Amino acid sequence: MDTVGLLLQGFAQALTPQNLLFALLGSVLGTLVGVLPGIGPTSGIAILLPLTSFLPPTPAIIMLAAIYYGAMYGGSTTAILVNVPGEVASVVTTMDGYQMARQGRAGPALAIAAISSFVAGTLGLVGLTFFAPPLADLALRIGPPEYFGLVVLAFSVVVSMSGPSLVKGLSAAALGALVALVGLDPMSGVRRFTLGTTTLLGGVDFIAVIIGLFAITEALLGVEQRVGAVALARLGRLLPTREEMSRCLATMVRATGVGFALGLLPGCTPGAISFISYDVERRWSRTPERFGRGAIEGVAAPEGANNATTSAGFVPLFALGLPATPALAVLLSGLMIYGLQPGPLLFEKQAAFVWTVIASMYVGNVMLLVLNLPLVGLWAQLCRVPYAMMAPLILLFSVLGAFSVRNSLTDVGMALVFGALGYGMVKLGYPTAPLVLALILTPMLEQALRQSLGMSHGDPLILVTRPGAAVLIAAGLTLTAWTLIARHRR
Amino acid sequence: MWRVLFALLLLGSTAASAAAQPAYPTRPIEIIVAYAPGGGADVAARLVAAHAAKTWGQPVNVVNLPGASGITGTLRALGARPDGYTLLLEPHATASMLFAVESDVPFKMDGKTPIALITFDPVVYTVKADAPWKTLRDVAEAARANPKTFRYGIAGVSGVAAFSVSQFLFAAGVPIAETNRVVFTGGAPAVTALAGGHVDFAGQQWSESGALIQGGKIRGLAVVHPTRLPGLPDIPTAKEAGFPDLDVVGWQGLSGPKGLSPAVVARWNALIQEAAKDPAFQEQAARVNKVLAYRGPEDFWKFQEEELKKYLPLATKMGIRK
Amino acid sequence: MLAALGVFALVEAARLRDGWQGARLMPAVVGMVLVALGIAHLGLPAAPAAAAVGMEARRRVLAMFSTLALYVAALPVLGFLPATALFILILLAWLGEFSWPVTLGTTLVVAVASHVLFQRWLGMPLPSGPFGR
Numbered sequence: 005m006d007t008v009g010l011l012l013q014g015f016a017q018a019l020t021p022q023n024l025l026f027a028l029l030g031s032v033l034g035t036l037v038g039v040l041p042g043i044g045p046t047s048g049i050a051i052l053l054p055l056t057s058f059l060p061p062t063p064a065i066i067m068l069a070a071i072y073y074g075a076m077y078g079g080s081t082t083a084i085l086v087n088v089p090g091e092v093a094s095v096v097t098t099m100d101g102y103q104m105a106r107q108g109r110a111g112p113a114l115a116i117a118a119i120s121s122f123v124a125g126t127l128g129l130v131g132l133t134f135f136a137p138p139l140a141d142l143a144l145r146i147g148p149p150e151y152f153g154l155v156v157l158a159f160s161v162v163v164s165m166s167g168p169s170l171v172k173g174l175s176a177a178a179l180g181a182l183v184a185l186v187g188l189d190p191m192s193g194v195r196r197f198t199l200g201t202t203t204l205l206g207g208v209d210f211i212a213v214i215i216g217l218f219a220i221t222e223a224l225l226g227v228e229q230r231v232g233a234v235a236l237a238r239l240g241r242l243l244p245t246r247e248e249m250s251r252c253l254a255t256m257v258r259a260t261g262v263g264f265a266l267g268l269l270p271g272c273t274p275g276a277i278s279f280i281s282y283d284v285e286r287r288w289s290r291t292p293e294r295f296g297r298g299a300i301e302g303v304a305a306p307e308g309a310n311n312a313t314t315s316a317g318f319v320p321l322f323a324l325g326l327p328a329t330p331a332l333a334v335l336l337s338g339l340m341i342y343g344l345q346p347g348p349l350l351f352e353k354q355a356a357f358v359w360t361v362i363a364s365m366y367v368g369n370v371m372l373l374v375l376n377l378p379l380v381g382l383w384a385q386l387c388r389v390p391y392a393m394m395a396p397l398i399l400l401f402s403v404l405g406a407f408s409v410r411n412s413l414t415d416v417g418m419a420l421v422f423g424a425l426g427y428g429m430v431k432l433g434y435p436t437a438p439l440v441l442a443l444i445l446t447p448m449l450e451q452a453l454r455q456s457l458g459m460s461h462g463d464p465l466i467l468v469t470r471p472g473a474a475v476l477i478a479a480g481l482t483l484t485a486w487t488l489i490a491r492h493r494r
Numbered sequence: 495m496w497r498v499l500f501a502l503l504l505l506g507s508t509a510a511s512a513a514a515q516p517a518y519p520t521r522p523i524e525i526i527v528a529y530a531p532g533g534g535a536d537v538a539a540r541l542v543a544a545h546a547a548k549t550w551g552q553p554v555n556v557v558n559l560p561g562a563s564g565i566t567g568t569l570r571a572l573g574a575r576p577d578g579y580t581l582l583l584e585p586h587a588t589a590s591m592l593f594a595v596e597s598d599v600p601f602k603m604d605g606k607t608p609i610a611l612i613t614f615d616p617v618v619y620t621v622k623a624d625a626p627w628k629t630l631r632d633v634a635e636a637a638r639a640n641p642k643t644f645r646y647g648i649a650g651v652s653g654v655a656a657f658s659v660s661q662f663l664f665a666a667g668v669p670i671a672e673t674n675r676v677v678f679t680g681g682a683p684a685v686t687a688l689a690g691g692h693v694d695f696a697g698q699q700w701s702e703s704g705a706l707i708q709g710g711k712i713r714g715l716a717v718v719h720p721t722r723l724p725g726l727p728d729i730p731t732a733k734e735a736g737f738p739d740l741d742v743v744g745w746q747g748l749s750g751p752k753g754l755s756p757a758v759v760a761r762w763n764a765l766i767q768e769a770a771k772d773p774a775f776q777e778q779a780a781r782v783n784k785v786l787a788y789r790g791p792e793d794f795w796k797f798q799e800e801e802l803k804k805y806l807p808l809a810t811k812m813g814i815r816k
Numbered sequence: 817m818l819a820a821l822g823v824f825a826l827v828e829a830a831r832l833r834d835g836w837q838g839a840r841l842m843p844a845v846v847g848m849v850l851v852a853l854g855i856a857h858l859g860l861p862a863a864p865a866a867a868a869v870g871m872e873a874r875r876r877v878l879a880m881f882s883t884l885a886l887y888v889a890a891l892p893v894l895g896f897l898p899a900t901a902l903f904i905l906i907l908l909a910w911l912g913e914f915s916w917p918v919t920l921g922t923t924l925v926v927a928v929a930s931h932v933l934f935q936r937w938l939g940m941p942l943p944s945g946p947f948g949r
Contacts, residue, residue, distance in 0.1 A: 144690035148676070148692060178846060224880060227911070228877045229873070331529070392907075400904065412559070454841065475517065
């Protein structure tokens with residue numbers, strides 16, 4: 005197939021000093037932007053887009069793609085170091101990553117995040133390279149009923165994340181579901197739970213919730229317990245042990261699979277995907293109790309899944325012109341302004357351009373690895389900074405991050421509310437993960453359900469008469485039942 | 495120490511405002527887009543912003559304030575100081591269509607200074623590429639014959655597609671209540687569902703449908719525009735397809751808070767008119783699937799009023815007026 | 817706690833008047849779930865004494881939270897730069913046992929740096945307060 009040849013040509017282009025430079029610049033900027041909580045890939049690309057406007061098309065696109073990957077990666081750095089997810093997809097990374105940091109193992113956590121991201125991202129790109137058009141077509145066949153099945157499956161993760169008390173876990177989830185419903189119903193425009201104000205009309209934003217629930221709660225807990233610094237133990241080695249690496253290898257492959265497959269579906273958010281990947285990894289492991297306490301696979305899985313999803317997101321983008329996430333939508337408009345006409349014709353009409361971009365994405369992945377591994381040591385040192393200095397900074401960035409999502413102080417207020425709530429939840433033994441997961445999944449569930457009903461004139465049987473949907477729902481129910489039984493036995 | 499700083503700051507800003515006498519703009523301008531980045535409104539804003547920044551040498555920043563179907567951002571823009579440095583990119587959805595559907599909007603339709611209409615985003619009626627229907631009439635017949643199995647997808651209950659598709663269905667004599675309406679959260683998911691065969695029909699804007707049409711996944715049956723679109727030469731106009739009365743169109747324009755100075759309005763109008771003649775700008779617009787359609791402030795306002803008159807009865811008939 | 821959940825449940829049960837079956841569906845479902853869970857709480861063992869947190873610790877937490885809340889409230893009033901500076905100053909002075917030069921120095925650096933980075937360079941529309949842009 006000509007593909008390899010074209011790819012090599014693309015590499016030739018991508019490896020020119022000028023393009024390399026821009027890839028580097030993009031990676032750095034993207035990472036920096038991603039590190040800032042709340043300023044995730046979407047805002048990052050939107051903010052940095054004007055900077056690329058004075059460049060010729062190819063380097064500009066290369067830079068934009070690098071920014072995207074960088075931003076996805078940057079979010080995990082703060083997630084590990086200070087329990088502040090840089091964006092929704094990094095939430096899961098906090099669960100084991102932060103624990104590792106507290107044990108003085110921030111180094112290995114960061115390193116594995118970088119490595120896993122690289123491996124998964126690259127493998128994902130391979131998928132993109134060779135299978136883009138057929139994959140895109142496959143993705144099209146997933147319609148609302150199948151989505152519903154998928155979300156049901158994802159909800160089974162809620163049960164397994166509930167911790168010791170199922171009731172508390174489910175309550176957290178129900179709360180999350182309720183919060184997700186606040187605001188203008190995106191499908192019918194009806195106001196829900198807005199209590200007559202315009203502020204709540206826009207609904208509650210994920211990022212604000214996450215910042216509150218994680219960053220602020222953690223800061224409050226830190227003050228309560230008078231922690232000296234994030235790392236409660238001595239800083240150990242900087243890289244994972246050989247044994248840890250070999251364990252993670254399989255993890256990375258699994259995560260790539262999950263991340264890539266689900267990432268192909270427009271509308272399946274990276275947040276949900278990272279949760280699913282984490283859960284898959286946990287179920288697969290022979291020692292699931294380690295998860296949540298600093299299991300290195302718990303970092304490798306979501307990070308890998310993230311990057312695989314990122315790569316997969318480009319499939320519908322290039323092949324169909326459909327952005328799978330808001331960040332990609334901005335990227336798309338940037339691409340179009342530069343003359344890229346996405347669609348199946350893309351590979352024919354503008355082959356050179358496309359392959360250069362794809363090649364540079366490979367390069368970008370490598371670059372991120374190269375950039376970040378050495379920096380791991382530096383970042384890890386941050387864990388030793390006295391908490392007295394970190395806490396104000398964390399709070400400041402929390403405020404900025406919450407604000408930056410929609411440029412509104414209301415979101416900051418929201419973050420505060422959830423910060424307090426999170427503190428309360430932790431103290432009373434309610435797990436926070438189900439809340440976040442429910443927050444992510446409920447809108448998806450609702451849309452899928454209502455759209456399916458719309459398709460069938462209100463007949464709920466559509467969910468079981470379509471094979472894909474039926475299978476997924478059955479799988480979800482089975483998984484949930486299985487988890488419940490397993491818990492009971494304990 | 496603080497007092498000295500304060501004094502310096504005061505001095506600085508007075509100096510700056512003294513210097514503001516020469517031509518507008520003298521500092522960065524903000525165009526607020528009440529939607530998330532990447533959408534139709536956002537793209538139009540960036541198009542114009544880039545051109546303005548280049549021409550005037552001052553940064554023109556697009557600020558996204560999404561939320562509440564565009565109400566949040568619009569409110570903010572209209573409440574800003576009318577000094578010409580905070581403007582609103584106004585799409586059909588927060589102007590005529592919003593007021594046709596909602597009776598309780600936190601701002602008034604005339605609570606702004608219209609500056610200019612910039613782009614149209616014409617509606618394209620589409621079906622799946624391998625669907626048996628080759629013309630709009632075919633679709634009309636099929637829908638009339640079997641309304642219960644006819645599914646159409648729209649983006650948002652009060653968006654362009656809601657109006658465009660309903661207008662078509664009414665014109666075709668299809669009993670709407672018996673059809674299946676599937677609501678999506680945006681143009682992209684709607685046309686994706688169409689391409690995947692989950693719905694049979696859609697009426698989204700050009701910028702949303704273009705990529706899939708060119709990719710051969712969906713087929714355009716008609717465009718709502720006086721002439722065929724240059725980017726889609728094979729697709730007949732609604733008139734040619736036998737439905738001359740279809741006239742729903744998406745558009746983007748620029749407006750400012752009430753009380754904007756006529757000088758500012760004039761400068762922008764001059765810029766946009768000049769941009770419309772610039773081939774590079776035209777090309778960029780075409781690439782993002784927008785049709786340049788300039789109207790000056792008074793015409794812009796009249797246009798919106800006419801749209802409202804058009805959409806109000808339609809909204810009531812469709813039962814979406816609240 | 818269960819009282820709170822019960823109340824919540826009732827709140828959306830009331831809200832169910834919103835619109836028609838489409839928009840009402842999820843709130844109804846969630847409402848019912850919440851009620852059920854509220855009842856289920858009755859079967860739980862009595863709440864463990866919220867992990868013996870000392871009064872002093874509680875006061876610290878409250879203090880930090882209030883400082884944060886005040887900061888956010890102060891933002892539109894004082895503007896980003898002054899409010900941030902004040903915030904950092906207060907927290908550093910209270911939490912850390914640093915010498916005055918370090919405290920002041922850090923405050924200045926952080927406040928100015930974040931101002932430059934976010935307001936100027938990234939162009940975020942943060943509130944500017946009475947001291948101009």
